[in-house]
Amino acid sequence: MATVTKNGAITRTKLAELQGLTLEQPVIRVEDVHKYYDLGENKVHALRGVSVEIAGGEFVAIMGASGSGKSTFMNLLGCLDKPSSGRYLLEGTDVSQLDKKALAAIRNRKLGFVFQGFNLLSRTTALENVELPTLYARLPKEERLQRAKESLQLVGLGDRMEHFPSQLSGGQQQRVAIARALVNRPSILLADEPTGNLDSRTSVEIMQIFQTLNEGGLTLVLVTHEPDIARFAKRTIVFRDGKIRRDEPVKDRPRAAEMLKTLPTVED
Amino acid sequence: MDLISILRIAMRALSRNKMRSALTMLGIIIGVGAVIAMVGVGQGASKQVQDQISAMGSNMLFVSSGTVNRGGLRLGWGQTKTLVYDDMKAIVQQAPAVKEAAPGSATTAQVVFGSDNWFTNVQGTEPQYFDIRSWPMQEGVSFTESDVTSAADVAVIGASVRQNLFGAEDPIGQTVRISKLPFKVVGVLSAKGQSAAMGQDQDDVIFVPITTLQKKLTGEPWLRYIVVSAVSKDATYAAQQEITGLLRDRHRIRQGQDDDFMVRNLADVAQLADQSSRVMTMLLASIAGVSLIVGGIGIMNIMLVSVTERTREIGVRMAIGATEEDVQRQFLIEAVVLSLMGGAAGILFGVGSSLIISKLLGWAVLVSPLAIVAAVIFSAGVGVFFGFYPARKAARLDPIEALRFE
Numbered sequence: 001m002a003t004v005t006k007n008g009a010i011t012r013t014k015l016a017e018l019q020g021l022t023l024e025q026p027v028i029r030v031e032d033v034h035k036y037y038d039l040g041e042n043k044v045h046a047l048r049g050v051s052v053e054i055a056g057g058e059f060v061a062i063m064g065a066s067g068s069g070k071s072t073f074m075n076l077l078g079c080l081d082k083p084s085s086g087r088y089l090l091e092g093t094d095v096s097q098l099d100k101k102a103l104a105a106i107r108n109r110k111l112g113f114v115f116q117g118f119n120l121l122s123r124t125t126a127l128e129n130v131e132l133p134t135l136y137a138r139l140p141k142e143e144r145l146q147r148a149k150e151s152l153q154l155v156g157l158g159d160r161m162e163h164f165p166s167q168l169s170g171g172q173q174q175r176v177a178i179a180r181a182l183v184n185r186p187s188i189l190l191a192d193e194p195t196g197n198l199d200s201r202t203s204v205e206i207m208q209i210f211q212t213l214n215e216g217g218l219t220l221v222l223v224t225h226e227p228d229i230a231r232f233a234k235r236t237i238v239f240r241d242g243k244i245r246r247d248e249p250v251k252d253r254p255r256a257a258e259m260l261k262t263l264p265t266v267e268d
Numbered sequence: 269m270d271l272i273s274i275l276r277i278a279m280r281a282l283s284r285n286k287m288r289s290a291l292t293m294l295g296i297i298i299g300v301g302a303v304i305a306m307v308g309v310g311q312g313a314s315k316q317v318q319d320q321i322s323a324m325g326s327n328m329l330f331v332s333s334g335t336v337n338r339g340g341l342r343l344g345w346g347q348t349k350t351l352v353y354d355d356m357k358a359i360v361q362q363a364p365a366v367k368e369a370a371p372g373s374a375t376t377a378q379v380v381f382g383s384d385n386w387f388t389n390v391q392g393t394e395p396q397y398f399d400i401r402s403w404p405m406q407e408g409v410s411f412t413e414s415d416v417t418s419a420a421d422v423a424v425i426g427a428s429v430r431q432n433l434f435g436a437e438d439p440i441g442q443t444v445r446i447s448k449l450p451f452k453v454v455g456v457l458s459a460k461g462q463s464a465a466m467g468q469d470q471d472d473v474i475f476v477p478i479t480t481l482q483k484k485l486t487g488e489p490w491l492r493y494i495v496v497s498a499v500s501k502d503a504t505y506a507a508q509q510e511i512t513g514l515l516r517d518r519h520r521i522r523q524g525q526d527d528d529f530m531v532r533n534l535a536d537v538a539q540l541a542d543q544s545s546r547v548m549t550m551l552l553a554s555i556a557g558v559s560l561i562v563g564g565i566g567i568m569n570i571m572l573v574s575v576t577e578r579t580r581e582i583g584v585r586m587a588i589g590a591t592e593e594d595v596q597r598q599f600l601i602e603a604v605v606l607s608l609m610g611g612a613a614g615i616l617f618g619v620g621s622s623l624i625i626s627k628l629l630g631w632a633v634l635v636s637p638l639a640i641v642a643a644v645i646f647s648a649g650v651g652v653f654f655g656f657y658p659a660r661k662a663a664r665l666d667p668i669e670a671l672r673f674e
């Protein structure tokens with residue numbers, strides 16, 4: 001796994017170097033996964049045999065109507081839930097066999113989460129929000145601060161470290177959340193409807209950050225129901241009725257950075 | 269997560285709802301404060317009783333004339349006329365465990381000095397009385413043996429009488445009128461304060477020779493009481509036995525008949541007083557302890573509200589890598605911080621109210637360090653005990669559900 005460079009700020013190339021080792025082998029490997037929910041009388045069969053491989057450096061958009069199983073799948077990928085049957089290998093480790101504590105450690109170190117509702121802690125500065133995962137990783141204080149600052153700079157918020165979430169725009173809050181997801185140098189970034197609460201220009205800004213991170217080698221899995229957003233990914237997987245219905249590469253993928261130039265600027 | 273970070277997070281969470289945290293703490297503040305103040309009052313009272321009893325002389329015995337059953341009519345203590353001067357003589361001479369004895373009789377009278385007058389208690393005794401009760405003169409001297417023999421009109425006055433009749437004037441050598449008879453004041457007793465047993469003012473008294481009292485004031489030839497000192501503290505019980513046997517003989521009381529006198533041992537009184545003040549302390553402390561438990565329930569209540577309010581935050585924390593233990597520890601420490609801060613404020617409150625109680629009511633209040641330490645440990649314990657369930661509840665949350673929580 002990635003080791004920390006003492007004083008170097010994370011640059012795109014460095015991120016690429018760090019992630020380079022995992023580029024070839026599949027980071028995520030899901031084998032015939034089923035998920036049942038027992039809701040009293042009626043059993044819900046949320047996932048009905050899903051198999052998928054995601055390689056390092058991929059940028060996958062998961063689409064589907066509500067109830068299609070995409071959220072359940074995302075929760076499994078995020079190690080927040082365990083499959084009822086089947087296997088989920090994360091970087092070669094069978095995650096479906098781990099206990100809660102080990103899962104928490106994996107969420108902490110290998111996964112980064114970005115949510116639709118940002119989910120920042122209120123009355124806590126941007127820097128402290130970003131620092132939070134490093135606290136649970138039990139890193140020494142200097143390194144925690146260093147990493148949190150680097151992470152915020154990476155998303156372009158180096159000048160807003162001491163701001164509280166209430167003092168930031170939605171786009172800025174989501175960028176803080178991305179910085180938080182990146183602070184422990186995860187192998188995968190999982191984003192659940194990250195642009196759902198944002199206007200279209202800010203959404204493209206967020207996608208630009210994702211594309212940049214992906215170019216640096218970070219593996220990204222994104223859940224969205226907006227085809228416009230899914231287009232920024234390299235590959236789309238469409239769920240319906242608990243199964244994968246379509247899995248195809250994105251053609252004519254737009255560059256978010258280019259698109260931003262054509263969009264009218266909105267004053268923050 | 270290291271302790272400092274957890275404490276910072278806990279402080280921030282508590283300061284988010286300052287009013288609520290303060291009110292929750294108030295329960296613990298009142299609980300801890302009440303425990304400290306009540307234990308302080310109890311121990312202070314206990315010490316005061318002990319001090320007074322030891323000041324009275326712990327080898328002292330008190331023989332009083334008893335009750336009598338006359339034709340089915342039972343009279344109260346001090347109603348019999350059978351305790352006489354010769355009984356006292358016999359006690360001194362025949363009971364080996366007895367060191368000294370002094371007779372006593374009493375009446376109440378109006379005492380006049382100049383234009384001032386005062387209604388007080390007049391006791392008749394002999395000079396050794398003051399030795400037995402270890403009650404020194406503050407000014408002047410006691411009346412003497414020869415004053416007793418001659419039934420002289422001399423008096424020793426208590427500190428309260430002196431204050432009421434003489435004020436700033438020097439009473440020694442002055443003449444007061446007790447029931448219109450002139451008495452010369454020869455001594456003033458040092459102040460003794462309220463009695464431990466009855467709470468009456470022991471200094472509101474005038475002592476005259478027993479003979480003078482009997483012949484000129486009351487006309488009663490019998491005694492109301494005899495004050496006895498044993499040769500040592502350990503001999504008080506033996507002395508009590510000897511006196512009882514001797515007086516039963518002298519009063520010709522047959523086997524199976526009730527005594528017509530009563531012998532009280534001050535060591536017993538001391539023990540009894542100590543025991544009762546101990547029970548009192550326990551009682552007060554346990555009532556105060558109940559309020560501490562109520563305070564703990566308040567903490568539990570608020571922590572449960574807090575867990576529900578912050579369900580989403582808990583979900584986020586779990587998603588980014590907090591383990592169940594991390595979450596549990598966080599909420600537990602929050603509860604303990606709440607109760608410890610309440611405990612600290614409660615100590616100040618308890619010590620403060622102890623001081624106010626002792627100032628306002630004039631009670632001795634003893635704030636013991638042990639009570640403070642116990643209060644701190646107990647309040648931390650309350651935090652852990654009542655914080656455990658909410659913290660467990662938080663830790664058991666399903667992160668997916670928690671993240672979805674609105």
